[in-house]
Amino acid sequence: xxxxxxxxxWLHPPHDSRIEPIAVGAPDAGELxxxxxxxxxxxxxxxxxxxxGVPASEYERMRAPFQAGALPGPxxxxxANVGVVEAGPDEWLGREVFCLYSHxxxxxxxxxxxxxxxADVPPERAxxxxxxxxxxxxxxxxxxxxxxxxxxxxxGVVGALVAGLAASLPGADVELVDIDDRKARLGDALGVxxxxxxxxxxxxxxxxxxxxxxxxxxxxxxxxxxxxxxxxMSWYGTQAPRVxxxxxxxxxxxxLRASQVGGVAPGQRPRWSHHRRLALAVSLLAxxxxxxxxxxxxxxxxxxxxxxxxxxxxxxxxxxRIRYD
Numbered sequence: 001x002x003x004x005x006x007x008x009x010w011l012h013p014p015h016d017s018r019i020e021p022i023a024v025g026a027p028d029a030g031e032l033x034x035x036x037x038x039x040x041x042x043x044x045x046x047x048x049x050x051x052x053g054v055p056a057s058e059y060e061r062m063r064a065p066f067q068a069g070a071l072p073g074p075x076x077x078x079x080a081n082v083g084v085v086e087a088g089p090d091e092w093l094g095r096e097v098f099c100l101y102s103h104x105x106x107x108x109x110x111x112x113x114x115x116x117x118x119a120d121v122p123p124e125r126a127x128x129x130x131x132x133x134x135x136x137x138x139x140x141x142x143x144x145x146x147x148x149x150x151x152x153x154x155x156g157v158v159g160a161l162v163a164g165l166a167a168s169l170p171g172a173d174v175e176l177v178d179i180d181d182r183k184a185r186l187g188d189a190l191g192v193x194x195x196x197x198x199x200x201x202x203x204x205x206x207x208x209x210x211x212x213x214x215x216x217x218x219x220x221x222x223x224x225x226x227x228x229x230x231x232x233m234s235w236y237g238t239q240a241p242r243v244x245x246x247x248x249x250x251x252x253x254x255x256l257r258a259s260q261v262g263g264v265a266p267g268q269r270p271r272w273s274h275h276r277r278l279a280l281a282v283s284l285l286a287x288x289x290x291x292x293x294x295x296x297x298x299x300x301x302x303x304x305x306x307x308x309x310x311x312x313x314x315x316x317x318x319x320x321r322i323r324y325d
Contacts (some may be wrong), residue, residue, distance in 0.1 A: 009103035009303045013073040014052030015311065017304045024106045031108050032088035036300075037096070039103045040080040040127035041320040043156060044212065044235070047311045049077050053237040061262065065100040066109065078102030080130045082123045083324075085114075092116075098129045098282050103303060105324055115279045120286040127321055128157070128290055132281035133261055134233070135161035140265035141257060142231040144206045147171035151204045153220050154211030155183040155194070157293050157319050158233065162208055164190040164289055175201060177219075178211070182316055189292035209234060214241040221249060221256070229255045297321040 008022040027033045041047075045062070048054060052072060054062050059071040069075035081101040085092045089111070097114035101107050117126050135158055144150050144166060152163040155178035163176040167190060174192040176183075177200045187194030195201070197215075203225040209217050212234040220230045221244060243256075259265070264272050296317045298306050303322060309315050 006105045007300070008068075008076055008105075009078070009300070010069070010074050010076050011046070011050050011307070013050060013071075013075075015050065015308070017050060017307045019301065019303060022104065024104075024108060027088050027108045030111055032085050032092055032097075032111055032114060033106060033108050034081075034083040034097060034099060034101075034114070035086045035106050036081055036083040036101075036104060036324040037123050038082045038127050038324065039078065039101075039322045040130075040294075041103075041303075041306065041310055041322065042078065042080065042130070043310055043317070043320070044158075046077055047307070048235075048237050049073070049075065050307055050311055055238045058237075064102060065113075066102060066107070068102075076102050076104070080127050081107075082117070082126045083107075096123050096126075098126050098278070100130060100278070103300065103322060105300065112275065115275070115282045118283055118286065121282060124321070125285050125288075125291055125294065126282060128161070128285055128293060128319065129278065129281045131157045131319075132161055132284055132290075133278050134158050135165055136277060136281055136284075137261045137265050138162050138208060138210075138231060138233050138259040139165055140268050141259040142206050142208055142229060143267070144169060144172065147173075148205040149173045149201070149203070149225075150206045150208070151175045151177060151200060151220075151223055152208045152210060153177045153197075153200075153216045153223075154209065154213075154234070155180070155186055156210060156212075159208070159210035160186050160190060160293055160318070161290065162210065162233075163192045164287070165284070167191045175204075180316065183318075186292055190289055204228060206231070212236065217241060218244050221245075221254060222247075224252065224254050227253045227255075229257065231257055231259050233259050235260070294319045294321050297323055300324050 079100040209220040210233040
């Protein structure tokens with residue numbers, strides 16, 4: 001029985017989801033109870049889980065930090081929650097925090113599972129922190145330098161964050177490439193050039209692929225200059241994309257490498273914990289440019305219909321924010 005009136009959002013793959021009651025108790029020593037204010041839907045990961053598109057070999061690696069249930073489902077998934085601490089140690093009471101938690105009205109977590117929001121990071125924007133953490137890791141893996149020519153293929157939330165961060169490198173020449181011309185506004189918002197695939201520049205020093213498409217990966221390889229690095233951020237689930245390693249791939253001596261947020265990039269791993277990386281991600285969201293990525297909001301009660309809409313390939317939403325009243 002749920003005495004608190006709290007609720008949680010569960011995915012029932014394939015293509016079903018429900019809001020269900022949950023009992024949330026008092027925190028123990030070293031724990032906080034957080035009341036959710038906002039969360040965000042991960043357009044790639046959560047819709048893949050929703051659709052039942054995760055291969056059995058990846059069920060454990062796809063676990064969210066505070067996941068309940070197990071794939072193939074039902075499962076409580078998600079990892080972008082901003083809330084206010086309402087119970088716990090006195091120094092935390094009333095503080096707004098980010099946590100890698102799912103869509104739930106209240107929850108209890110250890111103190112070290114949250115990052116307090118700096119005064120200059122609004123909670124409405126802080127929902128991007130998990131995606132920002134992924135973007136940071138991708139740039140660490142790619143290691144772009146001052147003045148380099150950098151192309152990001154795929155103007156989703158993560159790709160746009162990567163491009164926005166790369167634009168801060170002195171002298172960097174950054175292009176953001178996408179097949180959807182409706183995303184051209186992101187170029188102006190982030191201070192980068194937006195290009196259609198046909199207009200993308202070649203001979204790039206670093207190419208970061210985040211479109212999740214076979215065609216995007218193929219183009220990434222064609223845009224890379226001699227001995228350039230192509231970083232693959234996309235995860236294809238049960239798909240088996242073809243990778244065109246013929247043509248000039250060998251003669252150009254290209255490097256194709258994977259980047260995935262589950263492990264801190266090797267160059268930083270000796271000094272950076274996951275928590276330190278997440279705190280950096282939260283702090284970088286003081287930048288108001290990134291408000292351009294949040295283009296939809298809905299109340300928690302509408303999450304089942306929101307998830308169905310986001311799973312439609314024709315839907316153009318970037319970041320879907322969920323509001324808890």
